[in-house]
Amino acid sequence: MTTSGISVDMDRLAESYIKLVLSVGLHDSDYVDAYYGPPQLKAEAESEKLSLEAIKESAAALINQARMLTPARNDEMPQLRHRYVIRQVESLIARVELLQGKKFSFDEEAQALYDAQPPSYPEDHFKAIIKELGALLPGQGAVPPRYDSYKADFIIPKEKLDAVFQAAVSESRARTKRRIQLPDEESFVIEYVTGKSWSGYNWYKGNSHSLIQINTDLPIYIDRAVDLASHEGYPGHHVYNALLERHLVRERKWMEFTVYALFSPQSLIAEGTANFGIDMAFPGAERVAFEREVLFRAAGIDGTRAGEYYRIHELVMRLNYAGNEAARGYLDGTLTREQAAEWLINYALMSPERAMQRTRFFDQYRSYVINYNLGQDLVKQYIESKGGTADKPDKRWEEFTRLLSSPRLPSGLTKA
Numbered sequence: 001m002t003t004s005g006i007s008v009d010m011d012r013l014a015e016s017y018i019k020l021v022l023s024v025g026l027h028d029s030d031y032v033d034a035y036y037g038p039p040q041l042k043a044e045a046e047s048e049k050l051s052l053e054a055i056k057e058s059a060a061a062l063i064n065q066a067r068m069l070t071p072a073r074n075d076e077m078p079q080l081r082h083r084y085v086i087r088q089v090e091s092l093i094a095r096v097e098l099l100q101g102k103k104f105s106f107d108e109e110a111q112a113l114y115d116a117q118p119p120s121y122p123e124d125h126f127k128a129i130i131k132e133l134g135a136l137l138p139g140q141g142a143v144p145p146r147y148d149s150y151k152a153d154f155i156i157p158k159e160k161l162d163a164v165f166q167a168a169v170s171e172s173r174a175r176t177k178r179r180i181q182l183p184d185e186e187s188f189v190i191e192y193v194t195g196k197s198w199s200g201y202n203w204y205k206g207n208s209h210s211l212i213q214i215n216t217d218l219p220i221y222i223d224r225a226v227d228l229a230s231h232e233g234y235p236g237h238h239v240y241n242a243l244l245e246r247h248l249v250r251e252r253k254w255m256e257f258t259v260y261a262l263f264s265p266q267s268l269i270a271e272g273t274a275n276f277g278i279d280m281a282f283p284g285a286e287r288v289a290f291e292r293e294v295l296f297r298a299a300g301i302d303g304t305r306a307g308e309y310y311r312i313h314e315l316v317m318r319l320n321y322a323g324n325e326a327a328r329g330y331l332d333g334t335l336t337r338e339q340a341a342e343w344l345i346n347y348a349l350m351s352p353e354r355a356m357q358r359t360r361f362f363d364q365y366r367s368y369v370i371n372y373n374l375g376q377d378l379v380k381q382y383i384e385s386k387g388g389t390a391d392k393p394d395k396r397w398e399e400f401t402r403l404l405s406s407p408r409l410p411s412g413l414t415k416a
């Protein structure tokens with residue numbers, strides 16, 4: 001058996017890459033989202049404890065070494081791997097510079113860290129959607145408080161949260177398993193937590209196992225059950241990580257995939273596929289039927305209102321990019337925290353409490369916000385450009401699964 005030179009060299013660079021990511025993690029506690037590779041590399045990173053400047057130098061050297069390697073032209077996967085490692089390290093350098101105090105504009109940061117350019121929408125764009133909503137919602141006057149009181153009927157009572165989530169998870173799992181061959185041993189546990197800036201989080205532990213945390217600081221509305229079950233679980237983050245582990249780490253021995261750098265291009269793919277995955281598992285009318293018959297009942301909410309609720313929900317989802325505008329303004333310094341929260345209340349229709357929680361998310365995760373909506377849009381465009389349109393579910397799942405099992409970069413989604 002022979003191994004080609006490039007793959008040996010890439011394997012060596014993969015170890016340096018892992019150590020670099022773990023080294024940044026020693027300066028930035030949010031940076032390492034998951035690591036299940038050799039414990040010895042972690043021990044080495046900890047004992048060396050490189051300064052930010054030294055990390056930057058090693059990262060630049062790694063890029064130079066990688067650029068000297070040329071992967072075979074006839075095989076896409078090694079090419080994707082090669083490009084991926086270089087781009088991830090470029091992003092790592094940008095994160096280190098940010099930690100060193102370098103100023104990036106929101107758009108520069110998004111490009112440097114996530115390999116993508118977020119679009120920008122004028123206020124009028126959101127005003128038009130708000131106006132449409134105003135015509136659908138009961139009552140008179142300003143839309144944000146009307147939406148808030150409308151939604152009050154759709155809160156999952158605390159004592160029913162777990163039953164509702166478990167029902168959503170088991171349906172998401174069943175629907176995903178019909179389409180994707182999952183490892184037999186895959187599993188996750190759900191934990192309810194408080195005091196976080198996010199609403200849910202998937203912590204991947206390796207061996208096809210995840211810990212999913214759900215933040216109960218604020219009321220949880222019925223739409224969050226399927227969203228979180230699919231986004232964090234099936235076919236979202238949990239499945240994505242399990243497929244990377246199976247296909248890239250175990251089958252190909254590409255060890256760099258045992259580490260997941262949060263502020264990196266990989267996150268746009270992760271969040272984009274997780275959000276797109278909601279609609280994969282529960283396309284349109286199927287979701288409403290499942291909500292009406294199962295989840296609304298489990299939550300003690302009137303199921304006959306499911307159709308109406310999701311018509312409104314769909315419009316509200318179109319306000320999604322309003323959050324990016326608030327983040328851009330806040331991080332670029334054109335909006336204060338209060339003004340950013342105000343924007344979120346008016347154009348993203350968040351309650352005042354959720355809007356403040358969201359500004360704390362901006363503090364902690366910054367331009368990461370683009371990964372959810374832009375990620376979802378780019379993933380959708382990519383899969384559809386491959387022929388995986390909504391009317392061809394087999395092809396859609398096939399392309400989706402392939403994307404979840406390969407190291408494709410955000411910029412590689414648009415030039416497919």
Ligand SMILES: [Zn+2]
Pocket residue numbers: 231237270271274
């Ligand atoms: Zn996520």
